[in-house]
Amino acid sequence: MNKKWVVVVLAMLAAQYASAMEIITLSKFQYGKRWAFTKEEVQLMCRPDHALYALNMSTFMQYPLNEKAEQQRKEGHVHAQPIGVILLDDPDHPGQKMSIAPFVERAQQLCVDKTTP
Template identity: 35%
Template sequence: MLKGFLGLVTVGLFSLAAHAAGPQLISAEASGEAWPFTVAELHLQCLPGLAVVVTDVESGAMYPLNGQAKSKAHALALESLGKIWRENPAIPGTKVSIGPLIEQGLTLCQ
């Protein structure tokens, strides 16, 4: 019975992983003023369970973009997004929107 359960878990994990695409390079150069980060380039990726993350190209540090990724932050050893999230110069006290990147990351899950 235990073997059957482990088999189902394994199949479930592989089917979740099959939906996640590889990382996509995103950059400040391509995004212009809409770029929400303080680093120039990142890899955008969707992990199993619709967890959208970005990874610093130079350091390898990974940051959560959506709630699903934040809920897995400890298990995935994710850094705090606040470390690289840029302040919005037009509205003091706020950050530049990451909404479009979350949407773009979710398309990588399909």
């Protein structure tokens, strides 16, 4: 009986944490030549602590988009890989990767505090 309550409480906490995060899906079709990823679509997420991630839902892997998320990855607080793993090469700038700036900006929009009117 006690194990059931532990599972219920953990499920409620997980649901509460997940509801605090907003996730959106973006596709290559939406961004055209500005698309930066090797995947056809990614999900963007802002955690309550403003750590921004790109997600690959087919593998459940996270990729940090900002310094806060990268620090969490380096410290082992999240299971994530470096963003460079899924970035395309920039055809206009040989030797460089595509810019993630539009995706960081879009993910930051998810961080808006919903408690303010």
